[in-house]
Amino acid sequence: xxxxxxxxxxxxxxxxxxxxxxxxxxxxxxxxxxxxxxxxxxxxxxxxxxxxxxxxxxxxxxxxxxxxxxxxxxxxxxxxxxxxxxxxxxxxxxxxxxxxxxxxxxxxxxxxxxxxxxxxxxxxxxxxxxxxxxxxxxxxxxxxxxxxxxxxxxxxxxxxxxxxxxxxxxxxxxxxxxxxxxxxxxxxxxxxxxxxxxxxxxxxxxxxxxxxxxxxxxxxxxxxxxxxxxxxxx
Amino acid sequence: xxxxxxxxxxxxxxxxxxxxxxxxxxxxxxxxxxxxxxxxxxxxxxxxxxxxxxxxxxxxxxxxxxxxxxxxxxxxxxxxxxxxxxxxxxxxxxxxxxxxxxxxxxxxxxxxxxxxxxxxxxxxxxxxxxxxxxxxxxxxxxxxxxxxxxxxxxxxxxxxxxxxxxxxxxxxxxxxxxxxxxxxxxxxxxxxxxxxxxxxxxxxxxxxxxxxxxxxxxxxxxxxxxxxxxxxxxxxxxxxxxxxxxxxxxxxxxxxxxxxxxxxxxxxxxxxxxxxxxxxxxxxxxxxxxxxxxxxxxxxxxxxxxxxxxxxxxxxxxxxxxxxxxxxxxxxxxxxxxxxxxxxxxxxxxxxxxxxxxxxxxxxxxxxxxxxxxxxxxxxxxxxxxxxxxxxxxxxxxxxxxxxxxxxxxxxxxxxxxxxxxxxxxxxxxxxxxxxxxxxxxxxxxxxxxxx
Numbered sequence: 001x002x003x004x005x006x007x008x009x010x011x012x013x014x015x016x017x018x019x020x021x022x023x024x025x026x027x028x029x030x031x032x033x034x035x036x037x038x039x040x041x042x043x044x045x046x047x048x049x050x051x052x053x054x055x056x057x058x059x060x061x062x063x064x065x066x067x068x069x070x071x072x073x074x075x076x077x078x079x080x081x082x083x084x085x086x087x088x089x090x091x092x093x094x095x096x097x098x099x100x101x102x103x104x105x106x107x108x109x110x111x112x113x114x115x116x117x118x119x120x121x122x123x124x125x126x127x128x129x130x131x132x133x134x135x136x137x138x139x140x141x142x143x144x145x146x147x148x149x150x151x152x153x154x155x156x157x158x159x160x161x162x163x164x165x166x167x168x169x170x171x172x173x174x175x176x177x178x179x180x181x182x183x184x185x186x187x188x189x190x191x192x193x194x195x196x197x198x199x200x201x202x203x204x205x206x207x208x209x210x211x212x213x214x215x216x217x218x219x220x221x222x223x224x225x226x227x228x229x230x231x232x233x234x
Numbered sequence: 235x236x237x238x239x240x241x242x243x244x245x246x247x248x249x250x251x252x253x254x255x256x257x258x259x260x261x262x263x264x265x266x267x268x269x270x271x272x273x274x275x276x277x278x279x280x281x282x283x284x285x286x287x288x289x290x291x292x293x294x295x296x297x298x299x300x301x302x303x304x305x306x307x308x309x310x311x312x313x314x315x316x317x318x319x320x321x322x323x324x325x326x327x328x329x330x331x332x333x334x335x336x337x338x339x340x341x342x343x344x345x346x347x348x349x350x351x352x353x354x355x356x357x358x359x360x361x362x363x364x365x366x367x368x369x370x371x372x373x374x375x376x377x378x379x380x381x382x383x384x385x386x387x388x389x390x391x392x393x394x395x396x397x398x399x400x401x402x403x404x405x406x407x408x409x410x411x412x413x414x415x416x417x418x419x420x421x422x423x424x425x426x427x428x429x430x431x432x433x434x435x436x437x438x439x440x441x442x443x444x445x446x447x448x449x450x451x452x453x454x455x456x457x458x459x460x461x462x463x464x465x466x467x468x469x470x471x472x473x474x475x476x477x478x479x480x481x482x483x484x485x486x487x488x489x490x491x492x493x494x495x496x497x498x499x500x501x502x503x504x505x506x507x508x509x510x511x512x513x514x515x516x517x518x519x520x521x522x523x524x525x526x527x528x529x530x531x532x533x534x535x536x537x538x539x540x541x542x543x544x545x546x547x548x549x550x551x552x553x554x555x556x557x558x559x560x561x562x563x564x565x566x567x568x569x570x571x572x573x574x575x576x577x578x579x580x581x582x583x584x585x586x587x588x589x590x591x592x593x594x595x596x597x598x599x600x601x602x603x604x605x606x607x608x609x610x611x612x613x614x615x616x617x618x619x620x621x622x623x624x625x626x627x628x629x630x631x632x633x634x635x636x637x638x639x640x641x642x643x644x645x646x647x648x649x650x651x652x653x654x655x656x657x658x659x660x661x662x663x664x665x666x667x668x669x670x671x672x673x674x675x676x677x678x679x680x681x682x683x684x685x686x
Contacts, residue, residue, distance in 0.1 A: 084484035088579035106488035
């Protein structure tokens with residue numbers, strides 16, 4: 001039986017630790033839980049991990065200060081900071097200091113799972129010179145920033161192209177509205193309106209209109225999922 | 235005339251004025267004393283001639299005067315003397331005639347003593363003279379010159395005025411140097427405080443000036459630094475409290491949210507609970523953000539040069555499809571390349587809140603307009619709409635947390651949107667106004683342009 005990949009969890013709150021462990025186990029990973037900054041730095045070089053989940057307010061320091069040391073070990077390709085320090089300034093600071101993603105507490109379990117999946121996928125991704133992302137007959141031309149279906153050009157706006165690119169690079173993985181806001185619009189606050197839904201809805205309608213297939217699906221409670229095979233349009 | 239010279243003049247004026255008053259008093263006393271000496275000499279002359287007359291009669295007085303007139307022996311005081319007979323003829327003396335201004339006293343009258351200006355040997359001279367009647371109808375005039383007295387007083391005045399000028403110059407120089415030093419220290423202090431307030435933040439302290447020593451400025455600096463220590467301590471405590479409150483409230487909510495997943499409830503009910511938790515967190519985030527930004531209002535620490543035009547365009551593009559779906563016209567007239575010192579996320583949140591409010595509180599078909607215009611060294615962001623506006627004269631009370639316009643209770647929200655906008659504006663040192671509009675509602679925020 002193949003050994004499970006590990007995810008390093010650094011969280012001092014017992015209940016939250018259990019939530020992270022459960023999410024990792026559910027996704028098929030072996031959770032390794034550390035409850036302090038110092039223990040996390042000691043644990044980092046001892047194994048290879050798919051990613052790490054890092055809390056900030058730890059008993060012996062701010063987890064964000066550990067990011068550089070954890071990455072220096074070379075065993076953790078991606079770090080998700082999950083913290084109660086959650087306003088835009090905290091998030092931007094976390095991302096600037098090396099976090100690959102920043103999830104504010106509290107979070108929906110679906111959102112946690114979506115972010116873990118997206119980060120593990122990103123950690124595994126190899127650098128590629130490919131100019132195309134191809135999903136069946138749907139072709140995304142990265143350099144030209146155009147979208148085609150069976151050689152037919154589908155007109156999309158620059159922002160819609162960025163949105164589609166984010167979906168495509170996370171194909172098969174649910175992405176949340178906050179992930180889209182952060183990665184496509186670089187906005188780290190939660191607007192009150194359904195602004196993301198409107199943009200996704202427009203892109204979805206364009207793709208469905210041109211292909212007759214539903215590449216983007218709504219995942220209840222989580223957000224959206226890009227189906228690489230294109231499901232049946234409603 | 236510059237301010238420093240004026241303050242130097244004011245500081246130097248008082249001691250110089252006091253010294254001058256002292257000199258005038260000394261001059262008066264000296265003049266009185268010298269005049270008394272002259273009177274004493276005059277009376278001595280009179281007494282000696284009177285004694286000669288009493289002992290040896292008129293002939294002896296006449297011979298003595300003739301002798302003095304012939305030999306020119308008048309002392310160094312310019313003495314005057316004259317003897318008249320009963321008919322007023324000059325019997326002896328060193329004057330040609332009895333002075334017109336001097337009354338000749340009759341026999342038995344008291345001697346007349348007065349200062350008298352005379353021309354003698356081609357020179358105008360002042361004398362103190364006495365006219366005394368002698369028995370037998372004779373009259374005698376005796377005078378002493380006041381030239382030595384006048385010379386002494388003139389020399390005294392010259393010396394006093396010279397010293398006064400020197401004192402004034404020295405006082406002015408010292409006062410100017412003192413005020414220059416004080417002003418330089420005050421300028422450095424103001425610059426350093428401005429720097430702390432606007433740019434470098436509360437971790438900075440005032441450094442001592444070169445040669446400042448241990449004077450009042452050093453004490454003032456120590457007091458200000460102690461106050462900054464206290465403010466920084468309170469500020470850090472405030473930040474820690476915010477972080478702790480955030481942690482202590484968010485972590486249990488995260489546990490609740492994760493437990494919700496295990497409950498056997500339908501998806502719609504769970505989504506509703508998730509939305510409630512999200513709304514609670516948003517409310518709580520807004521309150522913490524408002525408190526944090528109020529504490530940092532006006533400080534440029536943590537702000538970077540950024541293009542406000544790009545922020546506005548990004549938000550307008552983000553909300554354009556929402557406006558279209560809601561049947562609102564979202565228009566933009568954005569001045570390009572408006573650079574300010576700011577925090578991109580906060581500014582995006584500010585413009586987003588204003589545009590969202592515009593869409594939320596207007597009717598289908600209404601217009602929401604975002605404009606960024608040039609105002610010299612400032613840029614003005616204005617978000618206005620053609621909606622129903624706000625009922626009643628609520629003015630700036632709308633900017634207070636939890637304040638909502640009348641008739642908007644049915645709309646979702648907690649009344650924190652505009653107070654968050656106000657806090658973000660203050661954080662950037664910008665001025666927010668709610669201008670009068672004929673139709674709808676408008677918010678106007680004036681930012682200082684960034685000058686590298």
